[in-house]
């Protein structure tokens with residue numbers, strides 16, 4: 121799947137804004153994350169099930185500090201990029217429903233760490249797979265060749281999804297987790 125039709129636009133900072141229809145017919149706005157998204161991120165954290173929260177953070181998080189929210193939203197698109205999905209204004213108050221990011225490794229610039237969360241009521245609608253594809257495309261456009269992640273050993277859905285992105289190796293690293301390495305170059 122090629123979501124980013126205008127690849128020339130990705131020479132510096134990827135910028136995406138597109139309405140998409142999910143499998144059940146609901147619509148969401150998929151767009152690059154911006155500094156104004158702090159409140160959406162803070163609020164959507166409170167909607168997560170215990171399992172989704174644990175799979176994303178490998179612990180149980182109930183809030184973010186102001187400096188963490190600044191780090192999560194003030195992105196340069198070259199070393200740190202994130203795509204988010206929100207509900208549409210015409211459907212009521214805007215809610216954050218998903219966010220996915222990659223962060224370039226400081227010691228090896230061809231490697232980036234990825235992470236994703238889709239809020240529970242929007243899972244199984246194809247959004248996670250789509251956003252992982254966008255992560256891979258944007259990362260590749262910035263010279264990244266390998267995406268790495270840390271996954272709980274019982275996170276079978278994420279293991280299956282990341283394997284669809286590219287050849288993936290899973291290495292147990294203790295504490296009930298695997299490191300995943302996915303070649304996207």
Ligand SMILES: CC(C)(COP(=O)(O)OP(=O)(O)OC[C@H]1O[C@@H](n2cnc3c(N)ncnc32)[C@H](O)[C@@H]1OP(=O)(O)O)[C@@H](O)C(=O)NCCC(=O)NCCS
Nearest residue numbers: 172175176235236237238243244245246247248249276280
């Ligand atoms: C992992 C996650 C992002 C997936 O998002 P999603 O929007 O539900 O994903 P999709 O709807 O695109 O796809 C889900 C796929 O997983 C598959 N799946 C579901 N349960 C599965 C399981 N137990 N084993 C293997 N595959 C499974 C489904 O068949 C589906 O594939 P399909 O597209 O071929 O139907 C979401 O579940 C999530 O946010 N989980 C919590 C956070 C997390 O685990 N993050 C990853 C680590 S940072």
